[in-house]
Amino acid sequence: MNHLSPLDTAAAQSLPGISRETIAALFELPFLDLVAQAHAVHIRHHPRNAVQLSTLLSIKTGGCAEDCGYCSQSAFAKSGVKAQKLIDADTVVAAARAAKAAGSSRFCMGAAWREPKARDMPALFDMVRRVKALGLETCMTLGMLSGDQADALAEAGLDYYNHNIDTSPDYYDRVITTRSFQDRLDTLDHVRQAGMAVCCGGILGMGETREDRIGFLHALASLPEPPDSVPLNALVPIPGTMLGDMLADTPLARIDEIEFVRTVAVARITMPRSVVRLSAGRESMSEAGQALCFMAGANSIFTGDRLLTTSNNGGDADTALFAKLGLAPSS
Ligand code: SAM
Ligand code: DTB
Ligand code: SF4
Numbered sequence: 041m042n043h044l045s046p047l048d049t050a051a052a053q054s055l056p057g058i059s060r061e062t063i064a065a066l067f068e069l070p071f072l073d074l075v076a077q078a079h080a081v082h083i084r085h086h087p088r089n090a091v092q093l094s095t096l097l098s099i100k101t102g103g104c105a106e107d108c109g110y111c112s113q114s115a116f117a118k119s120g121v122k123a124q125k126l127i128d129a130d131t132v133v134a135a136a137r138a139a140k141a142a143g144s145s146r147f148c149m150g151a152a153w154r155e156p157k158a159r160d161m162p163a164l165f166d167m168v169r170r171v172k173a174l175g176l177e178t179c180m181t182l183g184m185l186s187g188d189q190a191d192a193l194a195e196a197g198l199d200y201y202n203h204n205i206d207t208s209p210d211y212y213d214r215v216i217t218t219r220s221f222q223d224r225l226d227t228l229d230h231v232r233q234a235g236m237a238v239c240c241g242g243i244l245g246m247g248e249t250r251e252d253r254i255g256f257l258h259a260l261a262s263l264p265e266p267p268d269s270v271p272l273n274a275l276v277p278i279p280g281t282m283l284g285d286m287l288a289d290t291p292l293a294r295i296d297e298i299e300f301v302r303t304v305a306v307a308r309i310t311m312p313r314s315v316v317r318l319s320a321g322r323e324s325m326s327e328a329g330q331a332l333c334f335m336a337g338a339n340s341i342f343t344g345d346r347l348l349t350t351s352n353n354g355g356d357a358d359t360a361l362f363a364k365l366g367l368a369p370s371s
Contacts, residue, residue, distance in 0.1 A: 057262075058258070058261050058262070058310055059258075060254060060255070060258050062310075063254050063257055063258050063261070063306060063310060064254050066305075066306045066309055066310070067250060067253070067254060067302060067306055071298060071301075071302065074302060074305045074306070074336075075301065075305050075332065075335055075336050077305070077309060078304070078305035078306075078308040078309050078335075078336045078337045079335055079336065079337065081308055081309050081312050081337065082308055082336075082337040082339070084312070085312045085313050086315075086337075086339055087370060089365075089366055089367050089368060090339065090367070090368055090369070090370035091334065091338075091339050091340060091341060091362070091367050091368070091369060091370060092145060092146070092315060092317075092339060092340040092341075092369070092370050093143055093144045093145055093146075093340070093341060093343045093369045094144060094145070094146040094147070094148050094179065094317070094340060094341070094342055094343070095135075095136075095139035095142070095144040095146070095147055095148065095342065095343055095344045096148045096149075096150060096342050096344070096346070096347050096348060096352075097132060097135045097136075097139075097147070097148070097149055097150070098150050098151075098152070098346075098348040098349065099126060099127050099132055099149045099150065099151050099167070100124065100125065100126045100127070100151035100152055100153060101113060101121065101122070101123070101124045101152055101348070101349065102115075102121040102122055102123035102124060102152055102349075103115055103123025103124075103152065104152035104153060104154065104183075105154045105218065106154050106183070106216065106218045106219060107216060107217055107218045108206075108215065108216045109214075109215045109216065109246070109281060109282035109283045109286075110215065110243055110246060110275055110276075110278070110281055110282075110283045110284070111152075111278075111281060112278040112280070112281055112284075112349045112350070113152035113348070113349060114281070116282075117278070117280050117281045117282070118280035119278050119279065119280035119281055119284075119349075120280065121349050123152075126151070126160055126163060128163075129163060129166045129167050129170055132149065132167045132170070132171065133167075133170045133171060133174070135147075136170075136171045136174055136176055137174060139176070139343075139344065140174055140175065140176055142343060142344065142355050143343070143355075143369050144176070144343055144344070145176065145177060145369070145370075146176060146177040146178070146179055146199075146200070147171050147176045147177070147178060147179065148179035148180070148181065148200075148202060148342075149167060149171075149178075149179070149180045149181070150180070150181045150182075150202075150348050151180075151181070151182045151183070152348075153182055153183040154183050154184065154218070154219070155182070155183045155184040155185065155186075155189075156182045156183065156185070156189060161189065161192060164180065164182070164193065164196070165192070165193070165196035168180070168193065168196040168197050168198045169196060169197055172197045172199075177199045177200065178197065178198050178199050178200070179198070179199065179200035179201070179202055179239060180193065180198055180200075180201060180202070181201070181202035181203065181239075183203075184203075184219065184223055184224075184226075184227045185201070185203075185227050185230050185231065186230065187230045187233065187234070189230075190227075190230040190231050190233065190234035190236065191234045193234070193236070194234040194235050194236050198236055199236065199237055200236060200237045200238075200239045200268070200269060201231040201236050201237075201238065201239065202239040202240070202269075202271065203224060203227050203228055203231065203238075203239075203240060204224070204240055204241050204242045204243075204271065205221065205224050205225075205228075205240060205241075205242055205256070205259055205260065206224075206242040206243055207242050207243065207246060207248055207252060207256050208248065208251075208252040208253070208254075208255030208256040208258075208259065209221050209255060209259055210251075210252060210255055211246070211248045211249075211252040211255070211256075214247075215246060215283070225263075228240055228263065229264075232264070232265065237268040237269065238263075238265070238267045238268055238269070239267060239268065239269040239270075239271060239317075240260065240263070240267040240269075240270065240271075241260065241267070241269075241270040241271035241272050241273070241317070241319070242256055242260075242271075242272070242273065243273045243274070243275050243320075244272060244273070244274055244275070244295045244299075244300055244303055245274050245275040245287075245293070245294050245295030245300075245321070246275050246283050246293075247283070247286060247287075247290070247293040250299075253299075253303050253306075257303070257306055257307055257310055260307070260310075260311065261310040261311050266311040266313070266314050267311070267314055268314060268315065269314060269315045269316075269317060269340065270307055270311060270314045270315070270316045270317065271317040271319040272300075272303065272304060272307060272316060272317065272318060272319060272338070273319040273320035273321055274295055274300055274320065274321025274322075274324070274325065275287065275294075275295075275320075275321060276320050276321055276323075276324075276347075276350050277294075278349075278350065297325060297326065297329035297332070300325075300329070300333070301329065301332045301333055301336050302336075304316060304318070304333045304336040304337055304338050305336035305337060307337065308336060308337025308338075309337075315339055315340050316337050316338045316339060316340065317338070317340035317341065317342070318330065318333045318334075318338040318340070318341050319341075319342055320342075320347055320350070320352075322341065322342075322352065322353050323351060323352060323353050327361055327364070330361065331361075331365055334365065334367065339370075341358065343355055343358055
């Protein structure tokens with residue numbers, strides 16, 4: 041029998057130290073058993089039928105020095121995304137106000153930087169303070185941070201910092217060459233040391249194998265502390281990016297919905313207390329696929345009709361889906 045007993049599930053929850061073998065065995069479970077187990081873990085640690093809503097805004101778009109193979113904002117990509125400077129705080133606050141009015145509880149500001157420059161820091165502090173004053177949780181994703189930068193952002197009141205490991209340590213070099221897996225771990229460490237909540241996940245459907253998905257979740261669950269929030273993105277294939285073009289040539293590399301749901305379920309079981317965010321790629325997912333993700337333990341989404349440079353399911357589609365599924369937004 042390859043089924044995990046409840047005892048094994050309990051072992052999987054006594055983190056840290058979850059083994060690769062345990063994660064691999066979870067992936068091998070019959071799909072319905074896996075989703076049932078994940079749902080049982082989910083309702084033990086999180087409110088039922090509740091999904092947290094976050095809204096994204098690109099505060100500095102394009103022209104990024106990194107070569108992330110999925111990203112439209114890399115200077116190495118021919119995606120047609122134009123480089124723009126850091127936008128002003130008034131524009132950010134207006135977008136945050138609209139996000140709050142639409143029911144979002146967290147506002148995530150993303151910048152296409154390798155890392156923020158010293159001259160940008162005062163404007164970032166101002167954005168954090170003013171968005172927070174609206175009664176929203178604040179999140180930023182700005183690339184790598186030094187310990188001092190993380191401390192200063194925490195001091196300004198930043199609640200969450202998003203910095204993804206993106207994929208398994210083994211597959212990482214096929215996706216990004218300009219910064220290392222260890223660089224990412226160092227930034228995550230600075231964020232945690234500064235006392236901010238860590239938001240860390242990655243992308244599925246970049247041509248990685250099941251082994252890579254196991255390695256990816258193993259790396260996340262083995263961080264000194266599991267991330268508070270785990271965004272799971274399905275690759276949005278953008279023409280002119282290395283991976284977008286690869287997927288256009290080999291459509292079968294696209295992750296199927298059942299394997300995506302499996303990955304959500306294994307994330308839920310291996311990181312029982314983390315909030316798992318069904319992130320980019322939701323637009324190309326069926327309603328039934330999204331419902332299975334919620335069943336398997338996803339309990340956060342990005343709302344609004346834009347992500348950073350690509351479109352997202354608009355609020356109307358999400359309101360209709362929540363009504364169909366009996367889900368309610370949570371804070
Ligand atoms: N420049 C910062 C950084 O890389 O840390 C912040 C912004 S970056 C766009 C944040 C994350 O978005 C990436 O780490 C990646 O996981 C995700 N992402 C970017 N482009 C994507 C795409 N085309 N499809 C799915 N996820 C994507
Ligand atoms: C994350 O993991 N996904 C979000 C957020 N963190 C910053 C970004 C998704 C970007 C999707 C592609 C785009 O819109 O350019
Ligand atoms: Fe730059 Fe972030 Fe895009 Fe990588 S993912 S190219 S670091 S904006």
